[in-house]
Amino acid sequence: MTTHTLRLAVAIGSLLLAGAAQAEDSKLYLFNWTQYMDPEIITAFEEAFDVEVVENYYNSLPEMLAKLNAGGVSQYDIIVPSNYYVPRLINTGLVQKIDKAKVPNLGNVDAQFKDPSFDPGANYTVPYQWGVTGLVYNASTFKDAPKSWSLLFDPAVNASYPFSLMGDGQVSMGAACAYLGHGYDCTGMDAWREAARLLIETKHRDNFSGFSDGTPALQQLARKVTHGALSYNGDYLFYLDENPESFADIKYMIPDEGAEKWVDSMMIPAKAPHPELAHAFINFLLDAKVGAQLSNYNYYASPNAAARPYLDEVLTQPPIQPSEDDMARLHFSPSLSGEQLQIFQQLWSEVQAR
Numbered sequence: 567m568t569t570h571t572l573r574l575a576v577a578i579g580s581l582l583l584a585g586a587a588q589a590e591d592s593k594l595y596l597f598n599w600t601q602y603m604d605p606e607i608i609t610a611f612e613e614a615f616d617v618e619v620v621e622n623y624y625n626s627l628p629e630m631l632a633k634l635n636a637g638g639v640s641q642y643d644i645i646v647p648s649n650y651y652v653p654r655l656i657n658t659g660l661v662q663k664i665d666k667a668k669v670p671n672l673g674n675v676d677a678q679f680k681d682p683s684f685d686p687g688a689n690y691t692v693p694y695q696w697g698v699t700g701l702v703y704n705a706s707t708f709k710d711a712p713k714s715w716s717l718l719f720d721p722a723v724n725a726s727y728p729f730s731l732m733g734d735g736q737v738s739m740g741a742a743c744a745y746l747g748h749g750y751d752c753t754g755m756d757a758w759r760e761a762a763r764l765l766i767e768t769k770h771r772d773n774f775s776g777f778s779d780g781t782p783a784l785q786q787l788a789r790k791v792t793h794g795a796l797s798y799n800g801d802y803l804f805y806l807d808e809n810p811e812s813f814a815d816i817k818y819m820i821p822d823e824g825a826e827k828w829v830d831s832m833m834i835p836a837k838a839p840h841p842e843l844a845h846a847f848i849n850f851l852l853d854a855k856v857g858a859q860l861s862n863y864n865y866y867a868s869p870n871a872a873a874r875p876y877l878d879e880v881l882t883q884p885p886i887q888p889s890e891d892d893m894a895r896l897h898f899s900p901s902l903s904g905e906q907l908q909i910f911q912q913l914w915s916e917v918q919a920r
Contacts, residue, residue: 594619594843597630597642599830600781601804602695604863611850617843625779626733627651634660640837643844646694649684649829650736650899656690657903661833663689668845671852674872679829684901691831692848693869695861697800698888698896699737699826702784704793706815715745715821717794719768726773729794730786731765733777735914736899737796738765740826750824751897753906762913766920777918788812799885800866807865818885820892827896829869 594611596603600623608619624630627648634645639660647655655661666672669692679693701718703711707727716723718731719742731738742761743752752758768774775792783795784805789812799818806813832851834844850856858876861868867886868877881887888896902910 592617594840594847595641595643595838596621596847597633597638597645598623599646600625601801602646602864604859607851607856607859607863610856611847614850615843615846619847625781628734631655634835639835640839642835643838643840644847645833645835646830647833648899649682649831650901652684652691652831652833653901653903654907655833656685660836661690662836662838662841664692664834664848665841665845668842669849669852671849674852674854674857674870676869676871679869682829683898685831691833692852694830694832694851695800695864695866696827696829696869697798697866698820698885699732699780699796699798699828700818700820700885701825702787702795702797702802702816702818704787704790704815705817707793711817711819713819713822715741715823718796719745719764721771724773724794727793728773728775728791730775730778730783730792730796731768732783732796733779735910735917736902737826738777739910739914739917740897740899741796741821742768744821744823744825747823749897750826751900753900753902755909758910758913762917765917769917769920784813784816787816798866799888800864803865803880803886820885820888820895822895824895824897826899827893828898 594617596619598621603621612619624633630645630647631651675693680688682688682691685691701715703717705711708717711717712723718729739758739761740750742764743757744750746760746764748757778786778795780797780801783797784801786792787795788809802818832848834841838844851860852870854870854872855876857868857870857873861873861881862878865881865886867881
């Protein structure tokens with residue numbers, strides 16, 4: 567795997583912020599997805615700012631939210647939620663605004679991420695990486711696999727091979743909505759009810775193995791515990807590169823019915839113990855070469871326009887950069903709030919319980 571060795575040299579543009587950051591404390595607490603950060607970037611930041619970065623991990627957004635509500639709001643300095651969780655974090659007061667004056671590298675952010683629908687004006691978020699939640703499957707099992715969610719939802723297409731769905735309710739409901747023709751980003755009550763019924767029926771099939779999040783789902787596929795699942799394009803390519811023999815038969819697709827495009831953003835919890843360091847770290851990651859190193863390590867697409875000249879070629883083509891046709895099929899998971907969110911959570915709880 568190609569990475570750009572950075573160490574102290576890449577930090578020159580950020581050193582102006584180091585004094586205030588160091589004065590506050592000597593630790594930064596980062597709460598992030600697993601396999602999502604290059605250790606060399608952490609080392610370079612630690613050396614540049616004379617601090618220690620303490621990393622904690624989660625495998626799903628519900629897990630992240632539960633830990634925030636259980637005290638994490640005052641324990642972590644940076645979290646990395648996906649787009650549709652952003653409004654609920656803002657509306658519940660779990661995060662604070664970004665002090666843009668402390669992040670001079672914001673100018674490197676690509677134009678399409680500067681004013682996101684889930685955070686108008688980008689007052690609370692700074693984009694970290696973006697990607698796609700698609701369908702991964704064993705191509706030796708499904709030699710003529712349709713480019714469709716039917717691989718999971720239609721018993722006639724997969725009658726006997728174990729498969730899983732994602733534990734994140736909006737992702738699995740979105741996939742079911744897409745398969746049923748309602749669009750991945752459906753929000754109508756009738757569409758939700760139909761999707762919930764399909765998920766309950768799917769759960770009752772003998773070859774349904776359970777709910778599994780992105781990284782564990784790939785590991786199950788590699789061990790042939792399952793033969794179809796939902797996962798992320800960057801995770802797929804990462805594990806393919808790390809273990810090409812185990813993943814030789816594992817393929818990734820964006821179903822023609824539609825799938826999820828997501829953006830993960832850096833946010834600062836409302837009671838973060840070290841907000842100065844948090845701003846310094848965000849600015850550090852927005853450096854052009856650091857941004858490229860991050861993508862070259864975890865294989866996700868960079869929202870950093872200045873990083874493009876330094877990206878590995880594999881990141882400029884599918885599955886990381888989808889084709890134009892596939893891009894047109896991608897949608898953000900809708901941001902839900904208030905009564906709509908309550909109704910969705912009730913439906914998802916019913917799916918899990920039945």
